[in-house]
Amino acid sequence: MAVAIAGLGWAVAFVVLGLSYRLQLYGDGSMFSYAVAVQDVWAFHWHNIADRLTVFLLSLCPAEFFVAVSGSPAGGIIVYGLLFYLAPLAGLVGTWAADRSPGHTIFFYACASTALLCPLVFGFPTEMWTAHALFWPALAVAHYARRRLGGGLLSFALMLGLVLTHEAAIVLALLIVATLALRGLSDASFIRGAIALSAALMIWQAVRVLCRPDSYFADVWMRAALHFFDPDVFEVNIVLLLAAGLAGYGAAFLALVRWTGASAHLCAAAVAAMALAVYWLGYDHSIHASNRYYLRTLLAILTPVFGAAAALHALQREKAFATNSFFGKSVAALTRDCAARLVVGAFFLVTLVHAVETAKFLAGWAKYQAAVASLAAGGASDPALGDPRFVSSARIGPDLNRLAWFSTTPYLSAILTDFKPTRLVIDPKGNYFWLSCAIATANAEALRAVPRQARELVRIYSCLHRH
Numbered sequence: 313m314a315v316a317i318a319g320l321g322w323a324v325a326f327v328v329l330g331l332s333y334r335l336q337l338y339g340d341g342s343m344f345s346y347a348v349a350v351q352d353v354w355a356f357h358w359h360n361i362a363d364r365l366t367v368f369l370l371s372l373c374p375a376e377f378f379v380a381v382s383g384s385p386a387g388g389i390i391v392y393g394l395l396f397y398l399a400p401l402a403g404l405v406g407t408w409a410a411d412r413s414p415g416h417t418i419f420f421y422a423c424a425s426t427a428l429l430c431p432l433v434f435g436f437p438t439e440m441w442t443a444h445a446l447f448w449p450a451l452a453v454a455h456y457a458r459r460r461l462g463g464g465l466l467s468f469a470l471m472l473g474l475v476l477t478h479e480a481a482i483v484l485a486l487l488i489v490a491t492l493a494l495r496g497l498s499d500a501s502f503i504r505g506a507i508a509l510s511a512a513l514m515i516w517q518a519v520r521v522l523c524r525p526d527s528y529f530a531d532v533w534m535r536a537a538l539h540f541f542d543p544d545v546f547e548v549n550i551v552l553l554l555a556a557g558l559a560g561y562g563a564a565f566l567a568l569v570r571w572t573g574a575s576a577h578l579c580a581a582a583v584a585a586m587a588l589a590v591y592w593l594g595y596d597h598s599i600h601a602s603n604r605y606y607l608r609t610l611l612a613i614l615t616p617v618f619g620a621a622a623a624l625h626a627l628q629r630e631k632a633f634a635t636n637s638f639f640g641k642s643v644a645a646l647t648r649d650c651a652a653r654l655v656v657g658a659f660f661l662v663t664l665v666h667a668v669e670t671a672k673f674l675a676g677w678a679k680y681q682a683a684v685a686s687l688a689a690g691g692a693s694d695p696a697l698g699d700p701r702f703v704s705s706a707r708i709g710p711d712l713n714r715l716a717w718f719s720t721t722p723y724l725s726a727i728l729t730d731f732k733p734t735r736l737v738i739d740p741k742g743n744y745f746w747l748s749c750a751i752a753t754a755n756a757e758a759l760r761a762v763p764r765q766a767r768e769l770v771r772i773y774s775c776l777h778r779h
């Protein structure tokens with residue numbers, strides 16, 4: 313029950329904190345939010361990543377439609393943030409509804425995965441956020457939907473939606489079918505899942521062929537893809553902190569178990585928590601900000617691990633495995649009282665780290681927004697950037713600039729001034745430019761709810777760097 317509360321609690325917190333701190337503006341989110349406000353999401357960027365169509369259809373497209381109907385750019389940005397951050401909660405609700413495993417096993421693993429993995433990327437608008445949310449109901453439906461036409465269509469729809477969130481989501485889809493194979497290759501569930509995956513992959517490939525990225529983005533996409541599994545991704549403070557905290561917890565557990573017995577996990581967790589508190593209060597100067605983007609790789613690696621464990625545990629509880637089989641023995645070992653208590657302590661410790669690191673990130677992000685807004689509304693100018701109406705983000709102190717995402721700062725500055733910036737805030741070290749001159753010019757000349765002033769500044773900025 314504690315796991316379910318933690319998972320649902322985080323899922324609700326994502327929505328509340330995301331909207332309260334306007335996290336839909338963080339990182340690439342500034343660009344996506346600006347595109348929603350000026351009603352050009354597809355032309356600005358999404359045509360380059362059409363194979364992530366699910367995210368566009370579930371969050372960005374409805375938000376852009378809201379702007380068109382209401383005439384409120386700010387309202388559209390809120391709708392975008394709401395729909396994006398609702399994904400984990402919607403995924404858990406859908407998993408609960410579809411999960412007919414004994415004791416809702418898959419749902420509880422979904423809650424654990426949401427609580428332990430999603431805070432690592434919370435705030436950065438990676439499409440893996442939506443992939444994780446869709447994976448769990450897709451897994452539950454694949455195993456437990458009724459063997460009728462409706463069940464097959466639902467399984468296919470979720471499989472297709474999952475595949476069209478992010479390229480790495482294909483691994484999640486393959487994992488679902490692999491767990492179905494444990495029921496037997498002649499089982500109707502496996503056959504249905506294999507057909508659904510095959511059809512989804514054909515559509516995914518067709519989308520990639522029909523909607524190719526422009527040449528500028530294609531090069532960037534290739535570099536990003538090659539570095540997706542770069543080991544450097546894991547050499548970041550929060551990963552090292554979690555590893556050290558869990559290692560310390562494990563050592564304390566082994567040292568205390570002889571004297572404290574059944575409460576060893578609680579005592580060990582308390583010791584590790586105190587050590588972390590000393591670190592945070594006396595030595596910590598880090599902030600988990602830009603690395604939230606890169607840890608999408610960890611989400612792609614660990615979500616299948618949780619999914620495989622969920623399916624194995626559910627099948628074991630269905631008595632699909634013989635007690636003395638490899639799978640039967642493995643699941644039984646992991647669910648023994650001692651192992652379960654050890655996991656509970658580790659769960660508490662990871663949750664503590666996520667809570668503290670999230671609080672630090674939110675506090676820093678609030679201050680950074682205020683600093684950018686002040687520059688954008690002020691009179692300071694750096695004409696060397698290409699226009700007297702541009703100002704350098706280097707004027708913000710290095711401590712706050714840790715929250716910057718160099719390529720989207722101009723769009724953030726436009727949004728934070730209610731689309732009436734005196735200056736466009738530019739990162740002088742920026743080397744990636746989202747919009748071509750032609751696209752930015754077409755948007756500046758179009759009739760939009762956003763004032764022409766902001767769109768004209770974005771046009772000038774774009775035309776200075778991309779033709």
